[in-house]
Amino acid sequence: MKKYAVIVAGGSGQRMGTAMPKQFLLLQQKPLLWYSLNTFLQAFDDMEIILVLPAENIAEGEQIIKDLNAGNRVKITAGGTARFHSVQNGLAFVSAPSVVFVHDGVRCLASKELIHRCYEQALEKGSAIPAVAATDSIRIANGTDHTVADRNHVRIIQTPQTFLSAILLPAFNTTYQDSFTDEATVVEASGQQVFLIEGEYENIKITRPADLMIAEQILASRNL
């Protein structure tokens, strides 16, 4: 089936403390986004990418696409206020029927194998939301109160959140709610169940300076 990856990189990276949005920071001489795009392009020959960027960073995105020689497979569109709006903008370029991967641009270490597994499960069940178990104890706070979550039941959610277009596109045909923190929550609000799939511990979201160091190490170990 046709495959689209909506790669969301609309963030301004305030936690990173850098002037350049984090998706353009360099990892072994290449921007984070280069790796995210490259993995999706390599995962399937017929994958098309919609890259969602802050309006002021579209030139940087075009340079990455040029470096990847992928001009015919990647479209760029501008992001919106919240992640929901950015994804909505990206989905305007998706044709049905298809499988749609929605991916955090700063999760530049996701593997092709994960993308393949998400594809297979989305075909079979309609969705695939990568998740890993927690290694730390988790508590749910409510003001100054907090209760332990059973660690065996805690799942840390990643991307690519992957769906059949027949499920994702109607779900996004709605108005924004604060509870829409990822695509799974939007799809659930439309009345559809979503299905988890085993994620990858190395599929981290680059959020803080320490994460960039971690990513350098993981990349270096993969190149050995």
Add this chain to the structure above:
Amino acid sequence: MKKYAVIVAGGSGQRMGTAMPKQFLLLQQKPLLWYSLNTFLQAFDDMEIILVLPAENIAEGEQIIKDLNAGNRVKITAGGTARFHSVQNGLAFVSAPSVVFVHDGVRCLASKELIHRCYEQALEKGSAIPAVAATDSIRIANGTDHTVADRNHVRIIQTPQTFLSAILLPAFNTTYQDSFTDEATVVEASGQQVFLIEGEYENIKITRPADLMIAEQILASRNL
């Protein structure tokens, strides 16, 4: 007030895939445990440490204490079946009144500043449980069902879990329950409230090979 750190390193490190328990793996030529002990020894001149080890690794622990020149400030005792039993064994060496830090031996990157802050809050409120916000979405799974946890309410729990002896010692005078996954859960079961405190993102638990690489990077950046 008198200060004790019960440093729990009873694990066999099955997730690390190494023959040597992970608390003895090397980081810049020193065992992980060396760093954990060193930070607590440096945090307060009158800190005493009770190191809880697997019975078969007591010799390795004695070598670390010798390398730290800390024979008069560190006692070693053998661990038990679960973390609860290991901590219980360690608490046998604690005198009251005191402030007691219970720390994962493999969290070798906790800072002196965190230890100081935990101490102050434990004096004031009776407990200090370090916690950081989640950067990823979290779901709570129950069989194949799962529900989103509000990310603003999710707290990832760390150590040193710090308590007044008057609260911790009576709480551990009980029989083991499966729900005793850390010291906070034991204290709560005794009817006492526990109080969170801001933890540190770099205060990671070394659990998998990638964590060891991360810790190398963090240590290297601190030595700059």
